[in-house]
Amino acid sequence: MKENKTWNQHVVKKENKSLVLEKIMENSPISRAAIANLTGLNKGTVSSLVNELLDEHFITESGPGKSNGGRRPVILEFNQLAGYSIGIDLGVNYILGVLTDLKGNICHEETVTINELNFEEINKEIINIIDTLTKSAPPSAYGIVGIGVGVPGVVNKEGKILLAPNLDWRNVELKELLEKQFHVPVLIENEANAGAYGERKFGVGKDYNNIIYVSVGIGIGVGLILNGELYKGNNGFSGEFGHMTIELDGPKCRCGNVGCWELYASEKALLENAKRNGVKLPKNEAISLDSLIDLAKEGDAATGRLLEDIGKYLGVGLNNIINIFNPEQVIIGNRMAAAEYWLKEPLDNWIYDQTLWFSQKDLQIDFSALRTHSTALGVAAFSVEKFLTNGPNHAITVMNK
Amino acid sequence: MKENKTWNQHVVKKENKSLVLEKIMENSPISRAAIANLTGLNKGTVSSLVNELLDEHFITESGPGKSNGGRRPVILEFNQLAGYSIGIDLGVNYILGVLTDLKGNICHEETVTINELNFEEINKEIINIIDTLTKSAPPSAYGIVGIGVGVPGVVNKEGKILLAPNLDWRNVELKELLEKQFHVPVLIENEANAGAYGERKFGVGKDYNNIIYVSVGIGIGVGLILNGELYKGNNGFSGEFGHMTIELDGPKCRCGNVGCWELYASEKALLENAKRNGVKLPKNEAISLDSLIDLAKEGDAATGRLLEDIGKYLGVGLNNIINIFNPEQVIIGNRMAAAEYWLKEPLDNWIYDQTLWFSQKDLQIDFSALRTHSTALGVAAFSVEKFLTNGPNHAITVMNK
């Protein structure tokens, strides 16, 4: 069965209403007249759509604005408090949960560090966090509009977690579990995809349409924004860049391949290199990303060089990606972004030396602005968008299909 | 300035008309009633749209069909002879030109081998070919609806050839030149992109929506079909996969990078390996792809092994691409596809051994069906599609913008 979008006036209205709401979100405070100008829609059309949006509590009137030589406009604002969204970032050794309003502002935040990778335990913790966040949400028109979860692994289009190697999970139906528990739409997404979306919406990626977001943690994941949209592969599990070969004669990887990027440029690689080099930490501290960064900060040159090596190898893989995608922007995110100071120069240098000239034109390389929050904010925003496009009057959407 | 698509009934009609035409193209012979069923549009709506399409000569009625228990349906067919399209494949040592009808059937074909890479000469040849093809087109309602040219290089979104290394061209405005000469819409596209489109439309890629087309000639180019659409990077020059690093300590490439894929798996690589190994051809024939394949066919094991090596290295690069994109299908095309017999096994083996299991699921690896014609057919089809969507009544499209 092919999807035939048959076009009729219902679709037109829904689409125009979305357009109006979008303009209000992007440009508020704004008047009806300004929206008409901006969209090209007729004043009357805008007026009627705006009134419907008011009835549905998606926007509010906030009194008269400044006159531009005539009658004073009525200012419209997006009602970001019409509902709340929950975003969960499921890391390998932590869970971060945020409650955001419809505009992505964080209202509450919960973090738990986890030791047991046991699914039962983690599931309990997740439910706990969601419970706490739900209770912390102020009363609103629509309540919790959705829950999003970012996981470090492969998720199919139906939201099933096929494989999360670092958690040792396979075929987990987290979505159904949470939906049964909380009775709101739940959405599961790969951690890197969510991070890419988060940075594009709220972080350094705001002004770009073709973004490569590289999530460098224990492993390496990549989220792709192509033509302004998140690209997922055939079955929803693209972005396994971590296992791209960058050295033909390299060591064997756990994945079966050889010379994988992840073996050279991830947090795991850094830790192993540090151990091999016999890095000594003060007070017998355990070797970790944070402790190594601290050591480098204190002036330990050898550790600095370890970090710089990571930067160079990041550049090697990035060079491939840039030549492939010719993106506008590359964002380095997740935990390793904290080492920006040591990574940036060797990374930039490698790319400057190796990348094709025409791919370097208009290429921006940035480090994450949201740091550890990109993923949680990203999945929360996913839920919001899903809610706003499908709408509370979901019946209509179904009817018109 | 952002593009605001404001939706009104004009758009609805245009979109529905396109939908109806599309269904006729895909499913002809077909009746009005069947279209209504297929699209979900009302019988009356279909009837009126079909009548307009008849007036515009895009379709024809071909008499009554077989009854299914009631009045006999009137059979509609796409009028593939309403106009003709010209596709030019500009290779490094040849020019291939085809004249196709609106359905992509080849009506005429012209090939010229070129020795001089001088732009003036090539330009003259191209104009000659187009002239010949134009004259060979039968009379029709719309005549030549467009000219497409596929070039082995980087083309920006405005159709300017920024760089064609193997032709030694830079910043060539071929599009304007041809448009002034022939007064029809001209469109310039990268050879690999066009090939990908050609294979998806007419070749082995018909049934897939996420395709990686690898054009292996003197260099390596790649065309990406993602979610059913051709993906081009930020400035329209993605797909420079040929310069993806697959060996960190590899030799230096002309592009400035090291260990580029192209140095291991292209036609050029094959020829150089053959020279280095001192391959001796009968009758002092010059070393070329064709002559090497002939030699291998005659049972020369050493030459066969050279070809198999190419297959393996193709696998190395493909492995990266597959892990990145998780495509449904990979197509090996262009001249090297002629060596399918020797390439297939080592290529398949490498991928079977190295690629992540979940990326191998539902992955199809094929060799081009159109062989040397993918690019020419692809660009010709581009022109047709542009013509059919913008329509002959281009004024309307402009009006509604």
Add this chain to the structure above:
DNA sequence: CATCGTTTGTCTAGTGGATGAACAAAGTTT
């Protein structure tokens, strides 16, 4: 302060396209 021009937002009549139902034409089945 009165008048004029301007801006904002609402209202109404009109337009265009999709829809559903009625209907005629042309079949098949019983």
Add this chain to the structure above:
DNA sequence: AAACTTTGTTCATCCACTAGACAAACGATG
């Protein structure tokens, strides 16, 4: 021959957008 089906057209109706009239609210000007 009668009953039922399928096909394609016609027509009244619905619905969303548009244009333009209009009133309300405001600044500028004399």
